[in-house]
Amino acid sequence: MPKVTINGIEIEAEKGMTIIQAADAAGLNELKIPRFCYHPDLPIDGNCRMCLVEVEKMPKLVIACNTPVTDGMVVHTQNDRVKEAVRGVLEFLLINHPVDCPICDQAGECWLQDYYMKHGLYQSRIELGEKIHKRKAVDLGPMVVLDSERCVHCSRCVRFTELVTKTGEMAFFNRGGHVEIGTIENRPVLNPYAGNIADVCPVGALTSRDFRFQSRVWFLKFTDSICNGCSTGCNVRIDHKTGTIYRMVPRRNVDVNKSWMCDEGRLSFHTLETVNRLLAPFAKGPDGQLIETEFNHAVDQMDREIGETVSKKGVGSVIGFGSAGATNESLYLMKRYLTEKHGVNQFEFRLEDEDKKVEEREDDLLRRTDKRSNTQGAIALGFADAALGGINGAAKAASRGDLTAAVMIYHPKLIHDLSGEAKQSLKQFIDSLQFSAILTPVRESWMDGASVLIPIGSWSEEEGTYTNFNRAVQRGGRAFAPKEQAREAREIFAELLGLQRPGYFVTQAEEVFTEMAEKVPAFTGLTYKGLASNNAKVPPPEGRYW
């Protein structure tokens, strides 16, 4: 293990690391070296020269991103020689920059702005009229917009398309001051990960088309969460303002999604804007139509009717129907409520055979065929009833009269619609039941036959954990409160179970998770706070049933 001294601080680095990696691994803010072209998940290029540092006994300044550490190396990143060199590099990068920050979407999170304030602060020697002008607002397909003038030629986008998606759309054109990035013949970037090139771009050259001019970034609030698009469970950051999601960007997690996410997932939050949201509880009136009711009445009716059915027809006639889009906490509390209070022992969650395709890949990078975020969690919590075999089996049992009542959590799929077959089975299932209570953030046509509809918070409105395809348990944050009368599903069941502690408004997801870790074997040893680490995994369930 080589020991390196950076700015007088001795840090231990791993063999083969470069200076910038060693400095980043130390995690100290004062050791942060400025960079444009270096990206931890892309190969090293060393073209921007922004990370110049002084290494003792080396005659010239070296770039930190491409100089391997050696034992006893002494590095200076803050002395006058380095500062002057970095300022010079920045001045060169900004020679032809149009300084159109007022209309640039990157403003506020632009590395050029940050570095200018930190390392630049020189008087410009270039008149605005002398700058070389390049193409602006170039259409590069549905995900990105290119502005050549703002580019610092770091080649991150070129390396991303070459080596991550392996499609190679982006390239450099021309030479010298006229060099610019682009695609051949201005073809659109159409690969399914195109949105990432706007993320890797450290400046405003490539910006997201979806987010274009929607909001300035300093107005947004950030919530760390998990993408609800598929079973990969990419780590994302939800950027939102006053109850509206403006964009989703990936967070780095080396074990799950590195620094990337797919375009479907990136735009998946728009689904929540188009669906018909259920904003108030409904209950079946005397004429068989669903009419708006009070929240407590709806919940009480569900509790009472399930109890009555169990006492009249036995536990075999009631089913708890979970959703692979719900959090582990909601599913756990739903199961606990039905088993503890009513003795129900039948549980199911499968709408489209999610369990069979949960690990199936859609492509080589991230996407998976199972478009549900918590299939493994539902399996681990025992929601897959082998005897029933999904919604089709449940619908048949209901039409035979074996099942007469159900409590159901339903979350819509954010990517792709539910298959017509699944919808038909759901309709048949709900229509055949004598009593059905659906906890759902959306109102869909198959729900018309239900007895009670209770509005719950959708993804991004409820806190909790999701278990991805690889059984990694990850924490998803709550960006904002559920809309109007809706409440988090976890909260509703916690109240029915009498878990609400005095002085607390709601039962926190952390409390539920701690209990779950004690009681459910699959989650043993996990702590809610520890989930942020990359190694929190659920072991495979004993004796897989498929």
Add this chain to the structure above:
Amino acid sequence: MKNSDFKTINVTERAEAQEKNANPFLETVKGFGFTFKRFLDHVTGAEDHLISYPEEKRPYSNRFRGTHILTVREDGSIKCVACYMCATACPADCISIDAAEHPDKSIEKYAKRFDIDMLRCVFCGFCVDACPEEAIIMSREHEICEYTRDTTIYGIDRLMNRPQAVDMGPGYRPNYPMIESKLPFTPAHPDPDKAGKPVNTTPKKK
């Protein structure tokens, strides 16, 4: 514009000098002296210092911070590029903007919606200072009386079309002669600084 166009007044020095030489008793007497002078003017009818507001108005400074004006380009389209600097600087949070793609690629972005809630506005002028495009300036109009609250939220159309400001002229703005922007209306006086000459500039002799 050169710096020499402005007259520099050092307020600090003047204030310090005044404070040093001030005699509390004498100052009070001086103050009342002025009051009595005005009183005698009235009683004797030598000079009338009153005006019949609102038919007559006092002259307002060309730094007066009244309701806002959105300036325009040469072709009459809105100057604002929707950078949200004014909304960011606004301490009252009264500006709301929606941006849209401009058909001209060299402009790229413009404000599709620009609302100022005049009831929330504190007329601090920070928006004018923050604007990088000289797109928002202030007028000398300050009488914001409406029948409903909704109409006190001024939209683009209203901020660009100001019948009151036509008479009174522009108020606070960072560069006194406008450098690049134009007013969306022609002030009554051809020189925007001298526009809005008040009805009553000198005291009337009776």
